Every structure is written in C-alpha cells, then in structure tokens.
Amino acid sequence: MRTQPDGPTAMSAAENLQEHLEAEGKLDKKVVAARVDGVVKDLHSAVPEGATEVVPIRAHEDDALAIIRHSTAHVMADAVQRLFPGTKVAFGPATDDGFYYDYDRPEGTFSEDDLAAIEAEMKKIIEEDLPFRREVMQREELKALLESMGESYKSEHLDRLEGELSVYKHGDWIDLCEGPHVPSTRFLAAFKLTHVAGAYWRGDERNPMLQRIYGTAFANPKLLKKHLKQIEEAKKRDHRKIGKELDLFTFHPWAPASPFFTARGAAIYNALIDYVRGLYGRHGYDEIITPQIFDRKLFETSGHLPSYGENMFFAATLDGLNEAAAELAKDPKEGEERTPESCKHIIDEHVRFGVKPMNCPSHCLLFGSQLKSYRELPLRYADFGRLHRYERSGVTQGMTRVRSFAQDDGHIFCTEEQLPGEIGAFIDLVFEVYRDFDFHDARIAIATRPDERLGDDAIWDKAEQALIAGVEAKGLPYEILEGEGAFYGPKVEFHLKDALGRPWQLGTVQADFTLPERFELEYVGADNDRHRPVMLHRAVLGSVERFYAVLIEHVAGKFPTWLAPEQLRIVTVASDFDAFAHEAAAELRKAGVRVTVDDSNERLGAKIRAARLMRVPYVGVVGGKEVEARGLGVRSRDENKDIGLLTLDQVRDRIVQESAPPSQRATNES
RNA sequence: GCCCAGGUAGCUCAGUGGUAGAGCACCUCCUUGGUAAGGAGGAGGUCGUGAGUUCAAUCCUCAUCCUGGGCUCCA
Numbered sequence: 209m210r211t212q213p214d215g216p217t218a219m220s221a222a223e224n225l226q227e228h229l230e231a232e233g234k235l236d237k238k239v240v241a242a243r244v245d246g247v248v249k250d251l252h253s254a255v256p257e258g259a260t261e262v263v264p265i266r267a268h269e270d271d272a273l274a275i276i277r278h279s280t281a282h283v284m285a286d287a288v289q290r291l292f293p294g295t296k297v298a299f300g301p302a303t304d305d306g307f308y309y310d311y312d313r314p315e316g317t318f319s320e321d322d323l324a325a326i327e328a329e330m331k332k333i334i335e336e337d338l339p340f341r342r343e344v345m346q347r348e349e350l351k352a353l354l355e356s357m358g359e360s361y362k363s364e365h366l367d368r369l370e371g372e373l374s375v376y377k378h379g380d381w382i383d384l385c386e387g388p389h390v391p392s393t394r395f396l397a398a399f400k401l402t403h404v405a406g407a408y409w410r411g412d413e414r415n416p417m418l419q420r421i422y423g424t425a426f427a428n429p430k431l432l433k434k435h436l437k438q439i440e441e442a443k444k445r446d447h448r449k450i451g452k453e454l455d456l457f458t459f460h461p462w463a464p465a466s467p468f469f470t471a472r473g474a475a476i477y478n479a480l481i482d483y484v485r486g487l488y489g490r491h492g493y494d495e496i497i498t499p500q501i502f503d504r505k506l507f508e509t510s511g512h513l514p515s516y517g518e519n520m521f522f523a524a525t526l527d528g529l530n531e532a533a534a535e536l537a538k539d540p541k542e543g544e545e546r547t548p549e550s551c552k553h554i555i556d557e558h559v560r561f562g563v564k565p566m567n568c569p570s571h572c573l574l575f576g577s578q579l580k581s582y583r584e585l586p587l588r589y590a591d592f593g594r595l596h597r598y599e600r601s602g603v604t605q606g607m608t609r610v611r612s613f614a615q616d617d618g619h620i621f622c623t624e625e626q627l628p629g630e631i632g633a634f635i636d637l638v639f640e641v642y643r644d645f646d647f648h649d650a651r652i653a654i655a656t657r658p659d660e661r662l663g664d665d666a667i668w669d670k671a672e673q674a675l676i677a678g679v680e681a682k683g684l685p686y687e688i689l690e691g692e693g694a695f696y697g698p699k700v701e702f703h704l705k706d707a708l709g710r711p712w713q714l715g716t717v718q719a720d721f722t723l724p725e726r727f728e729l730e731y732v733g734a735d736n737d738r739h740r741p742v743m744l745h746r747a748v749l750g751s752v753e754r755f756y757a758v759l760i761e762h763v764a765g766k767f768p769t770w771l772a773p774e775q776l777r778i779v780t781v782a783s784d785f786d787a788f789a790h791e792a793a794a795e796l797r798k799a800g801v802r803v804t805v806d807d808s809n810e811r812l813g814a815k816i817r818a819a820r821l822m823r824v825p826y827v828g829v830v831g832g833k834e835v836e837a838r839g840l841g842v843r844s845r846d847e848n849k850d851i852g853l854l855t856l857d858q859v860r861d862r863i864v865q866e867s868a869p870p871s872q873r874a875t876n877e878s
Numbered sequence: 879g880c881c882c883a884g885g886u887a888g889c890u891c892a893g894u895g896g897u898a899g900a901g902c903a904c905c906u907c908c909u910u911g912g913u914a915a916g917g918a919g920g921a922g923g924u925c926g927u928g929a930g931u932u933c934a935a936u937c938c939u940c941a942u943c944c945u946g947g948g949c950u951c952c953a
Binding site for chain 1: 879880881882883889908909910911912913914915916926927943944945946947948949950951952953
C-alpha cells in the first residue's frame with residue numbers, strides 16, 4: 209500500500225525517482241538516493257511537482273553515507289527484535305562516524321557475544337534483499353499501530369512530531385521514520401557493530417536507561433576496513449598510552465583523576481609554562497601568585513558557591529571538624545528541630561574553606577587591594593595557580609578532564625573602551641601560539657548565556673556583543689553555542705581536536721561585567737571620578753593538562769626539540785668510548801642542551817632502538833671515529849636516518865637553535 | 879551520578895575452585911660490539927580492597943575503589 213500524489217509531474221511521467229532516473233539513463237547499481245533540487249530523497253519518492261533537477265547519489269558519495277548508516281541502523285533494530293522479542297526501540301540515527309540504535313530490552317543488557325549474533329542476523333536480512341518502503345500515515349492510525357506493537361517510545365515521540373508522518377518498512381519490520389533510505393537492504397554492503405553503551409531516553413538522566421548499540425557502515429568493505437584501521441592508528445596516539453610509554457605521567461587511586469608528572473613529564477609541562485611566560489613578557493602581562501584555599505566568603509561574594517558549588521572541593525581544619533561534631537552532638541535548642549538542613553548549616557559553619565576552582569575571585573581581591581588609576585589599565589594579571597574541581601566520577605578522562613590542573617590563566621581589567629582592542633590582541637596571541645605548536649584547524653565558538661547565570665540580561669547583551677564584535681573584527685568564522693557560556697559571562701572558545709577527532713576547548717576569552725560589580729572594583733578615571741572596570745577572563749592553552757594531552761596526540765609523542773625532555777641521547781659503541789661520551793655530554797649541558805648518556809652494556813642497535821622508542825629527537829653515536837674527530841655520529845628522529853658526523857659545536861648550535869619556539873627563532877638569529 | 883566492560887609482576891597480557899605464568903623492563907655475569915632487540919642466570923605478585931559461600935577462593939556471590947566506553951547529534 210503506497211500513497212502517491214495525484215497527477216502528472218512537471219518533469220516526466222515517471223511514477224517515482226527511480227523510474228525517472230532510469231528513463232534518463234542515470235540509474236545504476238550504485239545509486240542509493242537522489243537529490244531533488246537540493247533535497248535528498250529516496251528512490252521510491254514520487255517526483256515532486258515542479259522539480260527541475262534530479263541528481264543521483266551513489267554509494268561512495270558523502271551524501272550517501274548518512275543514508276546507508278541510517279538504513280543499517282534499521283536493519284540492526286530488525287535483527288535485534290528478531291533475536292530478542294519484546295525489545296522496544298527508541299532512537300536510531302546516523303552519526304558522524306556511524307550509527308546507533310537505542311533499545312529497551314526487558315531481559316536487561318546486551319553483551320559483546322550478542323553483537324556477533326546480531327551481526328549474523330543482519331547479514332541474513334541484507335541477503336534477503338528487502339526493499340525499503342515509505343508510507344505516509346494519519347496520526348491516529350499510526351498511533352494505534354505503534355501502540356499495538358508496544359512501541360511506547362516511538363508512540364511518545366509521535367506526540368512531539370508535527371507535519372507529515374511517515375513510516376518505513378523493509379520486509380515485516382516497520383519504524384516511525386522520516387527517511388530517506390537506500391532502495392533495498394542489499395545496498396548495505398559493509399558494516400560493523402562496535403560497542404554497547406547505556407544511554408538515557410532523550411539524553412536526560414531522569415529518564416530510563418536504555419541500551420545503545422553503536423556500529424558503523426560504509427559504501428563498501430574496503431572503506432570500512434580503512435576506517436577501522438584509522439581507529440587503530442588513533443588508539444596508538446592516545447595520550448594515556450603514550451604517557452605511559454614515554455614515562456610522562458601516572459595516576460594513583462588515592463588521587464583520582466589527578467595526574468602525577470614524572471621528571472620527564474614535568475620537563476615538558478614546565479617547558480609549556482616557560483613558553484607562555486615568555487609571551488607574557490612581550491604582551492604586557494604581570495604574573496602574580498595567589499592562595500589555594502579561601503574562606504567561603506570569597507566564593508559567596510564571587511557567586512561560585514551558589515553557581516559552581518557542586519564542582520568545588522571544600523576544606524576543613526581538624527579543630528573545625530571537632531567543633532562541628534560537638535555542635536551536632538548537642539541536643540537541639542528548645543523549639544528547634546534537627547533536620548538535614550540544620551545539620552548542613554552547622555557543617556558549613558565549621559568547614560569554612562573552599563579550594564579554588566578558578567583564579568578570578570582572588571584576582572579581584574588583589575585588584576581591589578589598592579586604589580587603581582586609569583593609567584594602570586589595562587592591567588593584565590597572569591596566574592599559573594593550581595585549580596581543583598570536583599568533576600563527577602563518570603566524566604573524568606585521562607588528562608583531558610581532570611580534577612587537579614593549572615591554566616595559563618589571566619584576567620584583564622580594563623575600561624569598556626579598551627575591551628575590543630584587548631579581545632582582538634588576545635585572538636592574535638592565540639593564533640600565534642597555535643602556530644608554534646603546529647595546530648592549524650582551530651575552530652571558534654561563541655558560547656552564550658546559560659540558564660543558570662549571574663547578572664541581568666542587559667549586561668549579558670553587552671558582554672555577548674563585545675565578544676562577537678571582537679571575533680568579527682578579525683574576520684574569523686565562528687559558530688554560536690547557545691546557552692553554553694560560563695555562569696558569569698559569555699565565552700569565545702577555541703577548539704582543537706584530539707587524535708580520535710574529539711574536539712576539546714582549549715583557549716578561551718570571556719567578557720565579564722558581573723564580577724567587578726560583585727567585588728565593587730573601581731579605578732580612578734581621568735575625570736577624578738570612580739569607575740567600574742570590565743574584566744576579561746582568558747587562557748591560551750586553557751588547562752595545561754588538557755593542552756598537554758592534545759599535544760601528545762597531535763605529535764604522536766614526538767615532541768619537537770624545544771619541548772623534548774631529552775633532546776639528545778649519546779650512545780657508545782663500546783665501553784672504551786664512555787669517557788668521551790660523558791665529556792661531550794657535560795660540554796653540551798653547559799649550553800643548555802638536555803642530554804643523557806647510554807653507556808649500558810648493550811649493543812649499539814639495541815641502544816638506538818631504545819632511544820627511538822622514547823622518541824628522542826637526536827641520537828649521538830660515539831665510537832673510535834667520533835672520539836678522534838671530537839664529534840658525534842648524529843641520527844635524527846624526524847629524518848629517520850644517520851645525518852653524519854658533526855662536531856660538538858655543530859651539535860650544540862643545531863640543538864640550541866631548535867630549542868626556541870618556532871616563532872622566536874628568527875628573532876634569535878637576527 | 880547512571881549503564882556496560884575491565885583491574886593478575888614496573889609495562890603488555892595469559893591462566894585456573896587446590897595459595898600463579900609468559901614476553902619486555904630490572905639486577906648480576908659473560909660478551910667490547912657501528913645505526914630498531916647478543917647470551918646466560920637472578921630477583922620481583924596479599925591476583926584492586928573488604929566481606930560472604932566453600933574443607934579450600936585470584937577464580938563463585940555481594941559491596942566498595944579505580945580505569946575505560948557511553949549517557950548531544952532529535953522518527
């Protein structure tokens with residue numbers, strides 16, 4: 209049963225797009241859908257009235273991928289319901305790299321073994337070569353159908369839908385769906401189910417937890433294989449894996465989600481910070497140091513306690529805890545009741561301290577500690593202080609989401625007139641830095657007011673406009689993230705991707721009219737009146753830990769010489785040459801080269817292998833020839849070859865030159 | 879926080895209801911060698927933690943901690 213619009217079409221007498229394309233001689237086995245005047249439709253669709261252009265979409269084209277994946281999701285759901293009767297389906301869309309379908313299975317969850325069985329069932333369905341059919345249905349009829357099938361999630365979803373309602377069928381299987389789909393299951397040539405995960409119905413944790421099965425699909429097995437291979441390659445770059453291999457950092461259960469940096473790892477960490485310090489010198493920042501733990505009053509004043517308290521750690525003294533215990537042990541006063549609220553109040557009074565999750569409140573205190581003149585503005589405070597945030601246990605991840613970290617944080621106090629200039633200068637700074645690290649695909653997003661926020665809407669309007677104007681002044685493309693801003697102000701975010709293609713926010717700049725208000729900050733203007741400064745929150749690397757992680761994946765552990773914890777490893781051919789090796793190392797160290805000597809009782813090949821596994825940029829071989837010439841047989845990691853005998857002076861000059869960040873090398877030479 | 883999967887030597891992992899294994903790394907000795915693994919020997923583990931079942935638990939059960947994959951991409 210199919211419904212068709214009445215009457216002849218403008219283009220041809222063809223019943224549907226498939227026939228139309230066939231008549232035009234454009235139909236072949238690889239055509240999965242068609243683009244009609246820019247709109248993707250499946251081949252069973254009627255040719256719309258007034259259509260002017262019908263372009264076939266073939267399996268290998270980008271537009272086909274989402275269709276193939278969505279159709280594969282349908283086949284998976286069919287297979288699941290064949291194998292596990294009683295299972296209900298929820299959403300099953302195509303995604304950026306595959307598809308998923310959410311299920312509510314009464315018997316519980318799916319295992320990896322189930323996936324293999326489902327895949328086998330899917331293959332059967334594909335071989336059955338079942339055509340996908342679209343049907344437009346009336347709401348009541350459709351509602352009754354979904355109810356009769358027991359598909360309560362679909363039925364609920366139906367109530368939210370407007371406009372034309374359609375279902376798709378292949379074989380006996382039917383799904384509330386807009387389409388489009390491939391013509392038949394036979395077109396699904398390459399797929400793989402990848403993993404199972406829990407997911408809340410409609411993404412809301414108050415709703416029931418469903419079982420989500422993820423998979424991916426491609427136009428052909430070759431492309432699927434390539435994709436799976438890419439994932440394998442990306443896993444090799446995972447910063448957690450490389451961090452272990454290169455002995456950079458580690459974790460301990462007694463400090464969950466809080467990295468420990470080894471000597472090697474800390475060397476890189478400090479190199480990052482030193483690099484930013486170098487920039488600060490040239491960009492007019494003043495580095496300051498502020499406390500770690502504050503009286504709660506600070507966070508009450510800043511608004512962190514009500515708006516950010518869930519993410520904070522609190523601190524108490526033993527005295528404070530004992531006092532709280534004594535207080536709680538007393539009988540409640542006449543007419544008072546002991547409730548969780550009253551107990552909490554007692555605890556709050558004695559757990560007096562909060563550990564800072566951000567630097568901004570303390571920077572406000574410092575700004576306010578002395579009367580400021582307009583002549584001092586813009587005042588740019590920089591702070592590498594450690595921050596602690598209580599991230600929920602399920603969301604922490606390697607070094608990209610941690611509970612203890614530092615930012616290359618800074619707050620600029622300026623006049624409203626100075627705001628555009630400061631935003632522009634900061635954007636320039638961010639791109640200068642990303643170039644030094646060889647990041648080229650930074651994306652800009654502007655995050656606007658969240659639901660929970662401080663300050664009135666007029667202030668938010670002003671702040672959002674200031675940021676948008678700043679980005680637009682640079683002529684840069686950006687997208688708007690509605691409601692994603694910080695509670696005190698909107699943000700410009702700079703996103704980079706990790707090895708697995710996951711985007712991370714690194715740099716940011718945020719306009720804030722609220723905190724200066726709350727802290728009653730003032731400066732004396734040229735008119736001798738008091739004025740309120742505006743505040744910019746900004747970070748280039750963002751969280752140093754997160755930047756470090758993304759950098760590891762970006763360079764696959766091959767840190768450039770200027771960041772490498774070990775720039776040169778001298779290896780001896782035999783123990784006779786150990787003395788010269790140590791002498792050479794000592795001399796290079798005087799010039800600041802980070803050099804070690806491997807004088808172990810191993811063969812040369814093994815020593816070179818060990819150095820390569822640690823991704824040391826240069827290996828210097830010392831044997832008879834080198835001792836005689838007072839040089840090193842240098843092997844370069846990046847050129848992956850022996851670059852010949854260099855004198856110690858040449859080695860020193862080369863490494864010293866590479867020890868500066870790229871943007872600063874030219875100036876060093878001139 | 880919730881769902882799923884894990885946790886065995888420093889690392890990567892195997893394994894079994896009768897108190898444990900491999901490779902690499904480490905230590906010692908032999909070897910004195912020329913660009914990705916020379917040889918031999920040795921040391922190293924309360925099998926994440928706590929409880930339960932059992933004659934007996936690393937293995938089964940429960941709890942707990944930690945790690946990992948998800949929980950946004952709207953039929």
